[in-house]
Amino acid sequence: MCSIADVEANLAAAHALVADAARQGARLVVVPEMFLTLDGSQFQSLAARSDLVSTLAAWAQDLGIWLVAGAIPLPSPDDDVRLRSACCVFNDQGEQVARYDKIHLFDVDVGDAQGSYQESDRFAPGEQVVVVDTPVGRLGLAICYDLRFAELFQRLADQGAELISLPAAFTHRTGEAHWQSLLRARAIEQQCFILAANQCGWHDDKRQTWGHSQIIDPWGQVLTELGHESGVALADIDLSWQQEVRRRMPVQQHRRLNKP
Numbered sequence: 001m002c003s004i005a006d007v008e009a010n011l012a013a014a015h016a017l018v019a020d021a022a023r024q025g026a027r028l029v030v031v032p033e034m035f036l037t038l039d040g041s042q043f044q045s046l047a048a049r050s051d052l053v054s055t056l057a058a059w060a061q062d063l064g065i066w067l068v069a070g071a072i073p074l075p076s077p078d079d080d081v082r083l084r085s086a087c088c089v090f091n092d093q094g095e096q097v098a099r100y101d102k103i104h105l106f107d108v109d110v111g112d113a114q115g116s117y118q119e120s121d122r123f124a125p126g127e128q129v130v131v132v133d134t135p136v137g138r139l140g141l142a143i144c145y146d147l148r149f150a151e152l153f154q155r156l157a158d159q160g161a162e163l164i165s166l167p168a169a170f171t172h173r174t175g176e177a178h179w180q181s182l183l184r185a186r187a188i189e190q191q192c193f194i195l196a197a198n199q200c201g202w203h204d205d206k207r208q209t210w211g212h213s214q215i216i217d218p219w220g221q222v223l224t225e226l227g228h229e230s231g232v233a234l235a236d237i238d239l240s241w242q243q244e245v246r247r248r249m250p251v252q253q254h255r256r257l258n259k260p
C-alpha cells in the first residue's frame with residue numbers, strides 16, 4: 001500500500017486490503033512496514049496510542065486470519081527513550097503471539113528525494129531474533145533493511161523458519177536496483193518462502209517507495225508479484241515442495257563454517 005500522513009486513512013486502506021486478502025482465502029496476511037504512516041513526526045504519538053494494537057488484534061480475530069502487522073512504532077521494552085520499529089503477529093483469536101523489533105536500522109544516504117535516512121534518530125535497534133509457529137508454517141520475522149543482512153536470515157532458518165515475512169518501505173531507488181535480487185537470494189540461500197510486503201508510490205510527494213510486493217518460494221521462484229500499485233498478492237505455501245528442495249540440495253547440512 002501507499003501510506004500517507006493521514007493515519008486514519010491509512011488504517012482504513014490497510015483494513016480494506018487485509019479484508020480483501022481474507023475474502024480471497026488468505027490464512028496469514030503480511031502488511032508493509034510503517035503502514036500507519038511514514039511521517040516520522042507522528043511516530044511518538046502513535047507509539048503512545050494503546051488502541052492501535054487492539055485494533056490490529058481485532059482485525060485478525062474478526063477476519064479469522066493470522067496478521068503480521070507490518071511494523072509500527074512502539075515503546076522500547078527497556079528504558080530507552082527511543083522507540084522500536086516493531087512487527088507484531090496476531091493469531092486468528094486476536095492474541096498477540098510474537099513481536100520482533102527491527103534489528104538493522106536504515107541510516108543510509110541513497111541520494112533520492114528524501115535525502116538521507118536516519119532511522120536511529122527515532123528508533124533503537126532490536127536485539128532478538130524471532131520465529132513463531134503459524135498454521136502455514138514456522139515463520140521468521142524480518143523488516144525491510146534487515147534484508148541486506150544474510151546472517152539474520154541464516155539465524156532464522158537455524159531456528160526452524162520455513163517462511164520469512166518482510167514488511168518493508170524499501171526505497172524506490174534501492175528497490176529498483178536490489179529488491180528482487182536480495183529477496184530471491186535470501187529465499188534460495190535458506191530454502192525458505194519469503195513474504196515481502198512493500199510500500200509503493202509517492203508518499204505525500206516526499207518519499208518514493210518501490211512496491212513490487214511478492215512471494216517467493218524456496219527454489220527462488222517468484223510465485224506472485226505486484227507492480228508499483230497497491231493491492232493484494234496471494235500464494236499457496238506448499239511445505240512439501242520446500243522439503244523436496246531441501247532434500248535434493250541439503251545446503252544446510254553441507255555448511256562447513258558457522259554451523260549452529
Ligand SMILES: O=C(O)CCC(=O)C(=O)O
Binds near residue numbers: 105143144148171174
Ligand atoms: O535497504 C534498502 O535499500 C532500503 C531499506 C529501507 O528503506 C528501510 O529499512 O526503511
